[in-house]
Each structure stands twice: as structure tokens, then as C-alpha cells.
Amino acid sequence: MTGSAVPPSFRLAYVPGVTPTKWVRIWNERLPGVPLNLIGVPAAEAFDMLRAGGADAGFVRLPVDRTDLSAIPLYTETTVVVVPKDHVVAAVDEVSAEDLADDIVLHPLDDVLGWERLPGRPAIERPATTADAVELVAAGVGLLVVPQSLARLHHRKDLTYRPVSDAPESRIALSWPQDATTDLVEQFIGIVRGRTVNSTRGRPPAPAQPKRKPSDKGGAQRKPAAGKSPRSGAGGPKRGKPRRRS
Numbered sequence: 001m002t003g004s005a006v007p008p009s010f011r012l013a014y015v016p017g018v019t020p021t022k023w024v025r026i027w028n029e030r031l032p033g034v035p036l037n038l039i040g041v042p043a044a045e046a047f048d049m050l051r052a053g054g055a056d057a058g059f060v061r062l063p064v065d066r067t068d069l070s071a072i073p074l075y076t077e078t079t080v081v082v083v084p085k086d087h088v089v090a091a092v093d094e095v096s097a098e099d100l101a102d103d104i105v106l107h108p109l110d111d112v113l114g115w116e117r118l119p120g121r122p123a124i125e126r127p128a129t130t131a132d133a134v135e136l137v138a139a140g141v142g143l144l145v146v147p148q149s150l151a152r153l154h155h156r157k158d159l160t161y162r163p164v165s166d167a168p169e170s171r172i173a174l175s176w177p178q179d180a181t182t183d184l185v186e187q188f189i190g191i192v193r194g195r196t197v198n199s200t201r202g203r204p205p206a207p208a209q210p211k212r213k214p215s216d217k218g219g220a221q222r223k224p225a226a227g228k229s230p231r232s233g234a235g236g237p238k239r240g241k242p243r244r245r246s
Contacts, residue, residue, distance in 0.1 A: 009035045010184045013050065013058030015043040016130070017077075017149030018172060020059060026191045034184065043112050050177055057176035057185055061112050064175050071175040072189065077147040079113065079169055080161040081105075082137050082154075089143075094163045104142030106133040112147065113168045119145065130154065 010027070014020050020038065027036045039058075041049050046060045050069060064071040081100060083089045089099070097119035105120030108127040123142050127133040133144045134154040147170040151161040174192050176185050 008184065009037055010057075010188065011037045011039060011055040012188070013039045013041045013046055013055035013060075015041060015046050015058075015060055017147055017153055018059040019149075023188070023191055027188065030191070030197055031187065042110060044110060047175070050175060053177075053180070056180070056182065057174060057188055060173055060175045062171040062173050064173060068178055069175050070178050070181065071173040072192065073171055073173045074192065076169050076171045077149055079145060079164050079167040080148045080151050081164050082134060082144040082146065082151050082159055082161045084137065084140065085158055085160050087143075089162055090160050092162065094165055096165050097167055100143060100145075100164075106136055106142045106144045108133040108144075112150075112170050113145065115168055119164075119167070134159070 010031075012020060012024075024036055024038065027034075039049070039055050041055075041058070043061050046058050047065065047069065049055050050058055050060075059074075060071070062071070062073060081089060081095060089095055100120040103120045104123050105118060106123050106127055107115075107118055108130045110129050120143065123136075127136060130144070130146060130150055131154055134156065136142060137144050138156055138158055145164055145167055148161070148163075174189065
């Protein structure tokens with residue numbers, strides 16, 4: 001049935017801590033006829049969602065398996081330790097992993113930092129989520145080391161955070177299935193990379209327009225041949241002989 005096709009849309013996944021507001025705003029300005037649907041997804045599930053076609057592209061945390069997924073690294077996050085406001089760490093600007101040696105440092109099951117050696121002393125049990133770990137920090141059970149965006153996401157008035165100078169860092173990337181690099185994906189890549197609206201990269205080429213043939217009807221009058229003056233129309237004024245004075 002003509003006109004029954006589903007209009008195009010773009011599905012963008014994003015992991016906790018990523019704020020895609022800026023890119024969504026630019027998309028809406030440039031492609032107002034193509035809705036952008038945001039899909040929040042846990043970091044550990046983002047890649048399976050992309051492979052299954054649940055989203056066209058997504059903001060994920062590196063590393064990315066480049067076997068079937070493409071990725072553009074975007075930025076690296078500062079790693080911080082979340083502590084109660086009355087903790088001794090709150091009195092300094094920055095700490096090292098060694099400074100946390102005497103504290104219990106919580107290690108949630110959804111941790112996104114690639115630790116070779118965890119700082120501090122381990123807790124009896126690992127919290128299920130980062131959100132659960134933040135609650136335990138507020139209860140005085142231990143400290144938590146996370147990317148700064150997650151500390152902001154789970155902010156509480158009774159907690160604060162400080163940078164950890166030698167902790168692993170988390171990198172954010174834009175990723176999408178290699179075999180599904182559509183025109184809309186290219187459009188979003190261009191937005192993320194900061195291309196201007198007039199850039200030809202990242203957007204499909206405009207179809208060639210057929211050349212218009214000049215038409216005599218309603219067009220400009222033909223230019224008279226050299227040496228000949230244009231003839232006045234039938235309704236134009238006529239010039240007569242000058243009258244003699246009496």
C-alpha cells in the first residue's frame with residue numbers, strides 16, 4: 001500500500017555516564033524529519049544490543065571487538081574515588097592508589113575499569129551494581145573508584161569525590177555494526193566528529209538535477225542583431241514630422 005512505509009528513525013544506545021544531549025540537539029537541527037530515539041543500556045550489554053540490531057549506533061566503553069563492530073574513540077574520563085564528605089581524602093585535591101591502601105575499596109560486579117591490581121582492602125562481598133556500591137559508601141562501608149561520569153550520575157549530597165592519579169581510565173567511543181554503516185550512521189558520525197552542515201563527508205550525495213532548457217515562452221526578449229535597432233511594438237508611440245512655425 002502506497003504511503004504505508006514506516007518513516008526513517010535513528011536509534012542511539014548509550015551506557016551509564018554518557019550524556020548525549022549535545023549530539024542529539026545537533027541531530028534535531030540538521031535532520032528534523034528523522035526522529036532520534038535514545039536507548040539506555042548497561043555497559044556490559046551494549047555490544048550485544050548493537051550486534052542484535054537493537055540500536056543503529058551507541059556510545060560504549062572501550063575496548064571494542066573490531067571483528068564485527070566499528071568504533072571511533074571520543075574521549076578519556078578521569079578516574080575518581082567516591083568518599084564520605086568527612087573522610088580524610090576529602091581534604092586533598094588528588095590521591096594515588098597507594099593512599100587508599102588502608103581503606104576497604106568496593107568492587108561492584110558492573111565495574112568498568114580494567115584493574116590489574118585492585119587498590120585498598122577487598123570487601124566481604126562485591127556489590128551487584130555501581131549504584132549499590134554508592135549506597136554502601138554513604139553507609140560508611142568502604143570507598144568506590146569509578147569514572148567521574150558515574151560519580152556524577154550517582155551524586156549524593158553526603159558524598160564527594162577526588163581524582164586518583166594512577167588508576168586505570170575508561171574511554172568512551174561511538175560504535176556500530178560494520179555491516180550496517182547506513183547513511184544515517186554516517187550522518188551521526190559526522191555530527192560526533194564536528195563536521196559542519198555543509199560538509200560533504202558523512203552525508204549521501206545529492207541527486208543530480210537535470211539541466212533546464214531555455215524557453216521562449218515567458219522568457220527574456222531576444223537580443224537584437226548588431227547594427228539593427230529593435231522595432232517598437234504595434235501599440236508603441238509613433239514619431240511624426242516636425243511642425244513648422246507660422
